[in-house]
Structure formats: structure tokens, C-alpha cells
Amino acid sequence: MGLADWPGKSAAGPEQVEHLAVHHMLDVSAVAECLIGPFGFDRPLREALVLLVALHDLVKISDSFRRMLREDIPQSFRHWELTEALLLELDPALAAHLRGDPWHRQTLYAAVAGHHGRPSKRNMGGLEWSGRRPRDYRLALEAVGSGLDDARAAVMAFCALFPEASLDGLSDDRTIALSWWLPGFCTVADWIGSNTDLLRPPTSCPALPDYRAKAREAARTAVAGAGLASGRARDIRLFDFKLRPMQASCAEVPLTDGPTLAVIEDETGAGKTEAALILAQRMLLAGKGRGLFFALPTMATADAMFRRAAETVGRLFDRQTTLTLAHGRAGLSVDFRDILKGGPRGEDEATCSDWLAESRRRALLADVGVGTIDQALLSVLPVKFQALRHFGLSSKILIVDEVHELGEPYIGAELEALLRMHRAAGGSAILLTATLPMAQRARLLSIYGGASDSPAYPALTVAGGTTMTGLRRDTGPGKGAVRIEQLSRPDEAVEVLSEWAGKGAACVWVRNAVDDAIAAVVMLREKGIAAHLLHARFALSDRKRIEAEVLARAGKEGQGREGFVLVGTQVLESSLDLDFDVMVSDLAPMAALIQRAGRLWRHMDRRPAASRPVPAPVLHVLSPDPAQVADAHWLHGTIDRGAWVYPVADQWRTADVLFRAGRIEAPSGLRALIEAVHGEEAGPVPEALLEAEVTAEGKGAAARGHAAQNIVDLAAGYRAGGQANDDARYPTRLGEAQRVLVLARRETSGLRAWADEAGPEAWPLSEVSARLSRLDALPLPDQSAPEIVAVTRDWPEWKRAEYHLCPVAEDGTICAGLRYEEEYGLIFQSLA
The missing domain is CATH 1.10.3210.30 (Hypothetical protein af1432)
Structure with missing residues (x-):
């Protein structure tokens, strides 16, 4: 032979x-x-x-x-x-x-x-x-x-x-x-x-x-x-506007030899994304990578970043730049579909090949990828094609945005492993944050051989290199300090919003839990206030519709904002560029409150103080008195389901520190506020909360242990340290299990997707998720019903096992205890 x-x-x-x-x-x-x-x-x-x-x-x-x-x-x-x-x-x-x-x-x-x-x-x-x-x-x-x-x-x-x-x-x-x-x-x-x-x-x-x-x-x-033919980075000016302080620092800071890590710490709205792009371009020109990957905490923030990146990244390379969106619902992004189906484009506009768009795994191979942090974290978990994801990232400048949101013990351990693996492959990274505790910053810098104990803020820190502080302030109009006012009861929040909406202010109430947000909207509407509602328990089609309406009214270029009132949950903290005159917030940990306050009096160049119906920015915080703590349920009399969302010790410290300070001074005062709650020297909590704090610390230690067991053994090499298991067995995040409901409308011809969309996107746009434990306690529709089987028979087996098709009656009923309405989303009702 x-x-x-x-x-x-x-x-x-x-x-x-x-x-x-x-x-x-x-x-x-x-x-x-x-x-x-x-x-x-x-x-x-x-x-x-x-x-x-x-x-x-x-x-x-x-x-x-x-x-x-x-x-x-x-x-x-x-x-x-x-x-x-x-x-x-x-x-x-x-x-x-x-x-x-x-x-x-x-x-x-x-x-x-x-x-x-x-x-x-x-x-x-x-x-x-x-x-x-x-x-x-x-x-x-x-x-x-x-x-x-x-x-x-x-x-x-x-x-x-x-x-x-x-x-x-x-x-x-x-x-x-x-x-x-x-x-x-x-x-x-x-x-x-x-x-x-x-x-x-x-x-x-x-x-x-x-x-x-x-x-x-x-x-x-x-x-x-x-779409993988490599181009060279272009040494051109990316932005034609005058650079802000952090952006100018990123254009000047000396880079270290070899793999480089930079940490950008600055307040919300300071232009950190543009600063990171300026720094990343310099890293590309220095041979520290041949592309970029933006890692965001949520699909919503990834979608928003994709829109911004598409306007700029096409100019980075000397040939047409490939750009992808990497997350589970990328195919539903109108902006991504426009790039895929837009046909020939100018040489300074990004494009995407059909081959790259075929899977989330391939998306990491493009010149520039935008996705959730989960897509990057899968490169350090023992799942199938883990090494492919690692290869895709290895040549990229990894830009992790909102890195303070990755401080939870499990995902924080994964992030540290990701950076270790990235550095071992010669990769460089840029971390963006508004509220990163110094201890977490120190851990991340140490991975690249750096250290910093400087409390200065804002700051640009290059691991093993220069730390730039004392950044000059913008000369443009600022909002000044945000005054803090405590509200003791939800009806007080309703009165504040009613009063200022009547005077023409754009108002928002950020709640910690979806059920509480729904209740707040009901209270406001009973007062005659046509409040809008946005949370994560809407079908995707309705959520996208509502987001578009909210951006049109309260966004950067918003029109008709007078008297506009929005109630929302944590989705408002970072995913949408919104600007309000008046804000009420449930008590939340300091980092979250600072993020929320970043949506208050945001675009001062477009809406200076004199043009606003409110004399000064005020953050009204719905909270009990931190001096009156009788037991571990201190929060529950003031905040209902939202009291369970965050560790109560962090909540109490935030209330204690913030109400004594009486203001949020950005950027100069942010570091002290963050460290007083989230830092290693945070003060003691009342005795009634000690057990709750110890329990939370134990859960954190267990989560880090869980992560250590799941993360691949980098030192063992691929054969011994790698696996090939289902992604679901090795989650990128810990939390309560979710179930996906696929909503449908009844018609004479059978069930059709809830979303009023044509084509294959209609059913994915009809999906909504909620906690598995709550849904499994309800008599959800029988999946063997003929009308349901007619739709689901072509679903893959895994989808029939994990998803639930739910017809919605004309009055919104799904089953006893559960309903869905376009204006309120998924509503759980008491069965008592």
C-alpha cells in the first residue's frame, strides 16, 4: 500500500x-x-x-x-x-x-x-x-x-x-x-x-x-x-473630540514590556470605554495583541457596548475589521443583524463573516468581539472546546468592563484564573471599574506582578509600572455633590416621585426586586402617575420595546422627558445610558448605589443645572434607620422581597456610612465610601446582624471553594487538567436555577409566538426567565397537550427538558398563581 x-x-x-x-x-x-x-x-x-x-x-x-x-x-x-x-x-x-x-x-x-x-x-x-x-x-x-x-x-x-x-x-x-x-x-x-x-x-x-x-x-x-486574515493596527486618532482626563492619561501612560494589565478606575460617565480603546490601540501598536474582546457583565450591557464599538473599531486595522457579538441571544440583536446582513460596507466600518457568526465559540476569533464575561470565563472551565475559547482570547487585548460586578466570590475566582491563563499565553488586559475595592484591585494586579495601595481616585494603574493619579478635572459643567435623603416608607417614595413629576422632572425609582418594582408601579398608577416599568421578567420582545421607549424619553438624546417616571430594577445600573432629574432607590450596597447615582444628572453638557426642574441632585434612599436594629430582619419592614437580594451586613454598613456622610462627592469621595463598606477595614455591624454576616462569609468561602474545584488545573496541562463536560455542569456564575418560559398566544390555527415578529426570531423573543423554585411550585401548563406538542415536537431534547411553553389567556393567565401582562411582565400571585 x-x-x-x-x-x-x-x-x-x-x-x-x-x-x-x-x-x-x-x-x-x-x-x-x-x-x-x-x-x-x-x-x-x-x-x-x-x-x-x-x-x-x-x-x-x-x-x-x-x-x-x-x-x-x-x-x-x-x-x-x-x-x-x-x-x-x-x-x-x-x-x-x-x-x-x-x-x-x-x-x-x-x-x-x-x-x-x-x-x-x-x-x-x-x-x-x-x-x-x-x-x-x-x-x-x-x-x-x-x-x-x-x-x-x-x-x-x-x-x-x-x-x-x-x-x-x-x-x-x-x-x-x-x-x-x-x-x-x-x-x-x-x-x-x-x-x-x-x-x-x-x-x-x-x-x-x-x-x-x-x-x-x-x-x-x-x-x-x-474573516481571520490578520490586519495591522493603524496609528490614527480614534476620536475627534477633546480627550477627558482619564482618556488623556491612557494616551500617555508608559506601557510595560511583555504582557500588560491596566486598571482604569473612574466615576460613571467619565468616558472609560473610550479611554480603554485608546489604551488598547496603543497595546496593539506595541505588539501586545492582534485584536480586542470586550467582556461585559450582562447581555444587555454587551448589546449596548456592541452599538458603541461598531462606531469606532472599524478604524483600528488596515483592513476591514471583523466584529462579533458573543452571547446566548446575539442573533436577536438588531445591531448585530444589521452588520451581518448589511452587505458591502466602507473600509472604516466593521463587518462580520457568516463563518464567524455561526457560533458563540467562533465569535471569540474575530478581530473584535463583544460579549458577556461568561464567554471568556468558559475558557477556564472544563467544558468542551474550552481550549478553543482560550485560543481565541489569547491574541486579544481582554477588556473587562464593570469589573466591580465580578467581585462575588465564585465569579471573582474565575476572573483571577482567566487573567492567569491569559497572561501565561502572553495576553494583555484592561479592567474598567467605578467602584472596585482596593483589596480586589490588589489581587488582580498581583496576577501580572503588580501592586498598589494608593487610595487615590480616579486612578490609572499599570501592573508593575506607573500609577497615574491627580487627574485634572474637566472644565465643563458638573453636577456637584449628590445629596442623600432617607425615606422610611414606600409611600414616602411615591409622594416624592409624584411631586417632582408634577413639576416636570424625569424621575426613577430603582428597586432591588421585580415583585417590589411591580408593586411600586401599581402604587404610582393609583396616584394617577403613568409610571413605566422595566425589569428582567419581561418577555424579550417586550423588554426591547420598553428599553427603546425609555431611551427615547430619558436617554442621552431623550425627548419628551418632562414628567416621565420609570420604575426599574438592577437592569438600570449599567446597561442603559439614562439621565434622570430625580432618583429614589431602595437601599443597596454602596457600590450599587454609586452606580445608580451615576444615572442622576448624568449628561450635564446637554442638560445643565439651570435647565432642570430640580435645584440640585438628590438620591432619596428608602431605608430603615441604621441606628435602630432590633434583629436580622432589620430591612424587611421597609423593603419587602428586595431585603433578601444583598447581604444585610453590607446593607447596614451602607446606610450607616451614607446617612452620616449625607452626600456622594464624585469622584473625590468615592474611594472612602467604597472602602468603608466593601474594604478590608470596614467597621463592625450591630450584634443582631453578626450571625447573618458570618453566614454570608461562609457562603462566600464555599463559593470560592466551588470555583477552585471547577476551574481547570492550569499547572497540569491540557491532557490532565482539561475535560469536556456540558457547560451546565460547570456554570460561570452561581445563583438560583432559572427556568425559561416560552410565551404563546392562542389563535384559531393554533399557538403562535407572543412576540409580534416575523421569522425564526419570534419564538426566542417570546422567552422570559424566572426562578425555578418559584415556577416548580405552580401547576404550569401540561407539556403533553396537543396544542403545545404541535410547537415543541421539533425542539431538541435538551430544550424540551429545560424550557416550558406557556399559552397566555386573553386575561393574562398562564396558570393558577401566574400571569403575564405586557405592561407588568411575569406576575406571581398568592395561591392562598
């Missing part, structure tokens, strides 16, 4: 020919050559890595694979498991060419074999195994059968194509880091290299060097078509 006897892919049609294994391997190596250039490897290592990628499907030269392809006989081993065994068996030939340490070779063999999203868990023994080989190894070679000699010939032929390949000089740490990077790199090369429209099987059997030359030409076209 010979290399021409081993097919790698079936014929595409009856008149087509099989694609030989060695030709497919050369296709993938040609793609790898196109992709690897910007990563800065020296030539010997670069050639060695591309050679290993070329050998990723070596075991297609085997009896087992050929029988599967031609005779449809199932394989007893997955083919990547056989590849690892075959590479170990043929190591003497590879060792003569690649050299290097045996353990390094073995580690990289396992990495490249794991290109289907998971490492092998078969016992192959390893290169230094002595005695009789493990059973898995022996069975694997039996499956290779008569292909062994031809596989050896293929190895020798491929080595000749990469004469400079060498693993000499690799350290153990570098090898481990590469073991996490290489599987994802190989996956991408394999996916693109399998494009048989461009990389077609030849009708004859050319010599390998001749085939390789044609494959290289086709690979360049395929990589460009996928």
Missing part, C-alpha cells in the same frame, strides 16, 4: 473522489501557516507547531478509520484518541526531527490530538513508560493495523516539509501554556481546512510538495473568507 490508499474524507458526491488523509492534513497545515504568523513565535517553534497540526489526523491512515469511512463500521476508539497513540508510537521518527524534551513532545502530542474539543482520557502510558504497554495503547495500535508503516512514511514526509521545525529550548512552563493553546489553534485550522469548496481533492495524486503549494494558495482565500 501507500499514502494514496488512505482516505481522509468521503467523496462529496457520486462523481467526486475521496480526499486523501495526507492532502487534508496539508490543507490544515496550510491554514495553520496563515493563522500562526501574528503570534510571534520564533521560526523553529512556529514550524514545529504547524508540523504537529499537520499530523492532527495522522490516524486517518488506519484500518479502523478507513473501514468506518468506506464500510460504515463504527470505530472502537475516537480518531483523536488513536492519533495520540500513533504519535507516541512514532515518536522515534519525530524525536529525531523535533528534538526537545520527551515530556514536552508527549504533552504537545496530546494537545494536538485533542482538537475535537476534549483531551483523550485513555491510558496511553507515555513516552517514558517501561514494561508492557497499557491495554488502551495496544488496542489502539491494533485499530491502526496495516496503516502503521504508511503512517510512519507520512511522518517522515511531513518532517521533510518542515526542515527547521524544532522544540529545543522549550521550558516546562512554556510547554504547559502551549498545551492549552495548541488544541484550539488546531481546531480552527481544521475547521477552515475542511472547506472543500476551496480546498478540493485533486483528481490525480500529486506529490506532497506540489499539493502543498496549491493548498497554501487556497488556504489564504479560505482564511480571508472566514
Whole structure:
């Protein structure tokens, strides 16, 4: 036999020919050559890595694979498991060419074999195994059968194509880091290299060097078509406005050598996003990455950032920039769909290839990605294609916005692991925050070898480098200090909002819980106030409609804001750029209150003090007296369900500190307020709250322990430290389980989606989520009902298990205890 006897892919049609294994391997190596250039490897290592990628499907030269392809006989081993065994068996030939340490070779063999999203868990023994080989190894070679000699010939032929390949000089740490990077790199090369429209099987059997030359030409076209052809960063001015203090600092701060971490701390509305883009562009020009990924806390904040990024990032590179949105509902973003379907665009506008848009995993490969932090955190959890996500991020400047929202113990531990892994791969990062406690900042800086105990605020800190403080203030109009006034009862909040709305003020009440927000709107409407409502328990179509209405009235360019009243939950803290004259807020931890206050008197350049119907900005805080604490239920008499949302100790400290201070002075006074509640020197709480605080601390410690168990073992390398489990088994966040309801309307022809949308988006836009524990206590509609089965029969099995289709009656009833209304959202009612 010979290399021409081993097919790698079936014929595409009856008149087509099989694609030989060695030709497919050369296709993938040609793609790898196109992709690897910007990563800065020296030539010997670069050639060695591309050679290993070329050998990723070596075991297609085997009896087992050929029988599967031609005779449809199932394989007893997955083919990547056989590849690892075959590479170990043929190591003497590879060792003569690649050299290097045996353990390094073995580690990289396992990495490249794991290109289907998971490492092998078969016992192959390893290169230094002595005695009789493990059973898995022996069975694997039996499956290779008569292909062994031809596989050896293929190895020798491929080595000749990469004469400079060498693993000499690799350290153990570098090898481990590469073991996490290489599987994802190989996956991408394999996916693109399998494009048989461009990389077609030849009708004859050319010599390998001749085939390789044609494959290289086709690979360049395929990589460009996928949207992965690397461009160079452009040294141009990104913004034509006068830079604000933090933005000017980011344009000047010295960068450290190697991977760099910068922390931008400034008040809400200070232009941190633009500052980060200025700094990221400088990092790109310094060779610290070849793209960006913006990681946001929620889908709503990611959508908002995508809109902003689309206006700017197209100018970053010397070719058309690819831009993607990465989260579970990206396909429902009108802005993202516009980019996908917009056709040819100008050279300074971002675009997105169909290939990149096909999955959230691929979205991390674009020049610029915007998504939830969850998409980045999956790169450090033992889930399938974890290494692909890591590879996608490895060449990016990672920009994490609202990083103060990631301080909860579980997600905080994940973020630290993400930064450690990113740095090990040579990646740089920028963290944005308004309210980051100093202790958390210190932990994050230490990952990049930095430290800072400076209490100055605002501040720009480069780990191991310069800290810029004393930033000059803008000369434009400011809102000044925000005065704090305590309200003791919800009806007092209603009176404040009624009074000022009657005088033409745009007003908002931020509540901690959805049920409380609904109750507040009912109270306001009973007073004759046409209050609007926004929370997370609306069907997505209704939420998007309401968000658009709210932005049109109270947004940056809002019109008709006079007398406008909105009641909302935490979705108002960061996802929407809103500006109110009057604000009431339920008591919340200091960091959250500062974020909320950032929506009060926000756009002073457009709406200076003299134009507002209120003489000064005031944050009215609904809270009991912190000097009167009888028991652990101190909050419950004033705030209903919202009293359970945050740790009561943080709530009490916030009330105690804030009411004594009487004001929020931004930016100069923010650090002291944050540290007094969230810092390591925070004061003691009343004895009645001690048990609740200890319980909360215990839950935090347990959450960090849970994270430590879930995060991949970076030091162990990909084969030992990686897994390939379902994402749901390794959540990116802890919290109460949610169930998704899919709402439907009854018509004579059957059920139709709640959303008034045409096309496939109608059903996803009809989804709403709520706590599983509350929903499971209700008699939800029977999913075996014929009208429901008519819709769900085509759903995948996982979706039928996790989602619930719910017809909504004309009066809003879903079942006893549950209703849905367009103006109120999902409403739980007492069954008593």
C-alpha cells in the first residue's frame, strides 16, 4: 500500500473522489501557516507547531478509520484518541526531527490530538513508560493495523516539509501554556481546512510538495473568507473630540514590556470605554495583541457596548475589521443583524463573516468581539472546546468592563484564573471599574506582578509600572455633590416621585426586586402617575420595546422627558445610558448605589443645572434607620422581597456610612465610601446582624471553594487538567436555577409566538426567565397537550427538558398563581 490508499474524507458526491488523509492534513497545515504568523513565535517553534497540526489526523491512515469511512463500521476508539497513540508510537521518527524534551513532545502530542474539543482520557502510558504497554495503547495500535508503516512514511514526509521545525529550548512552563493553546489553534485550522469548496481533492495524486503549494494558495482565500486574515493596527486618532482626563492619561501612560494589565478606575460617565480603546490601540501598536474582546457583565450591557464599538473599531486595522457579538441571544440583536446582513460596507466600518457568526465559540476569533464575561470565563472551565475559547482570547487585548460586578466570590475566582491563563499565553488586559475595592484591585494586579495601595481616585494603574493619579478635572459643567435623603416608607417614595413629576422632572425609582418594582408601579398608577416599568421578567420582545421607549424619553438624546417616571430594577445600573432629574432607590450596597447615582444628572453638557426642574441632585434612599436594629430582619419592614437580594451586613454598613456622610462627592469621595463598606477595614455591624454576616462569609468561602474545584488545573496541562463536560455542569456564575418560559398566544390555527415578529426570531423573543423554585411550585401548563406538542415536537431534547411553553389567556393567565401582562411582565400571585 501507500499514502494514496488512505482516505481522509468521503467523496462529496457520486462523481467526486475521496480526499486523501495526507492532502487534508496539508490543507490544515496550510491554514495553520496563515493563522500562526501574528503570534510571534520564533521560526523553529512556529514550524514545529504547524508540523504537529499537520499530523492532527495522522490516524486517518488506519484500518479502523478507513473501514468506518468506506464500510460504515463504527470505530472502537475516537480518531483523536488513536492519533495520540500513533504519535507516541512514532515518536522515534519525530524525536529525531523535533528534538526537545520527551515530556514536552508527549504533552504537545496530546494537545494536538485533542482538537475535537476534549483531551483523550485513555491510558496511553507515555513516552517514558517501561514494561508492557497499557491495554488502551495496544488496542489502539491494533485499530491502526496495516496503516502503521504508511503512517510512519507520512511522518517522515511531513518532517521533510518542515526542515527547521524544532522544540529545543522549550521550558516546562512554556510547554504547559502551549498545551492549552495548541488544541484550539488546531481546531480552527481544521475547521477552515475542511472547506472543500476551496480546498478540493485533486483528481490525480500529486506529490506532497506540489499539493502543498496549491493548498497554501487556497488556504489564504479560505482564511480571508472566514474573516481571520490578520490586519495591522493603524496609528490614527480614534476620536475627534477633546480627550477627558482619564482618556488623556491612557494616551500617555508608559506601557510595560511583555504582557500588560491596566486598571482604569473612574466615576460613571467619565468616558472609560473610550479611554480603554485608546489604551488598547496603543497595546496593539506595541505588539501586545492582534485584536480586542470586550467582556461585559450582562447581555444587555454587551448589546449596548456592541452599538458603541461598531462606531469606532472599524478604524483600528488596515483592513476591514471583523466584529462579533458573543452571547446566548446575539442573533436577536438588531445591531448585530444589521452588520451581518448589511452587505458591502466602507473600509472604516466593521463587518462580520457568516463563518464567524455561526457560533458563540467562533465569535471569540474575530478581530473584535463583544460579549458577556461568561464567554471568556468558559475558557477556564472544563467544558468542551474550552481550549478553543482560550485560543481565541489569547491574541486579544481582554477588556473587562464593570469589573466591580465580578467581585462575588465564585465569579471573582474565575476572573483571577482567566487573567492567569491569559497572561501565561502572553495576553494583555484592561479592567474598567467605578467602584472596585482596593483589596480586589490588589489581587488582580498581583496576577501580572503588580501592586498598589494608593487610595487615590480616579486612578490609572499599570501592573508593575506607573500609577497615574491627580487627574485634572474637566472644565465643563458638573453636577456637584449628590445629596442623600432617607425615606422610611414606600409611600414616602411615591409622594416624592409624584411631586417632582408634577413639576416636570424625569424621575426613577430603582428597586432591588421585580415583585417590589411591580408593586411600586401599581402604587404610582393609583396616584394617577403613568409610571413605566422595566425589569428582567419581561418577555424579550417586550423588554426591547420598553428599553427603546425609555431611551427615547430619558436617554442621552431623550425627548419628551418632562414628567416621565420609570420604575426599574438592577437592569438600570449599567446597561442603559439614562439621565434622570430625580432618583429614589431602595437601599443597596454602596457600590450599587454609586452606580445608580451615576444615572442622576448624568449628561450635564446637554442638560445643565439651570435647565432642570430640580435645584440640585438628590438620591432619596428608602431605608430603615441604621441606628435602630432590633434583629436580622432589620430591612424587611421597609423593603419587602428586595431585603433578601444583598447581604444585610453590607446593607447596614451602607446606610450607616451614607446617612452620616449625607452626600456622594464624585469622584473625590468615592474611594472612602467604597472602602468603608466593601474594604478590608470596614467597621463592625450591630450584634443582631453578626450571625447573618458570618453566614454570608461562609457562603462566600464555599463559593470560592466551588470555583477552585471547577476551574481547570492550569499547572497540569491540557491532557490532565482539561475535560469536556456540558457547560451546565460547570456554570460561570452561581445563583438560583432559572427556568425559561416560552410565551404563546392562542389563535384559531393554533399557538403562535407572543412576540409580534416575523421569522425564526419570534419564538426566542417570546422567552422570559424566572426562578425555578418559584415556577416548580405552580401547576404550569401540561407539556403533553396537543396544542403545545404541535410547537415543541421539533425542539431538541435538551430544550424540551429545560424550557416550558406557556399559552397566555386573553386575561393574562398562564396558570393558577401566574400571569403575564405586557405592561407588568411575569406576575406571581398568592395561591392562598
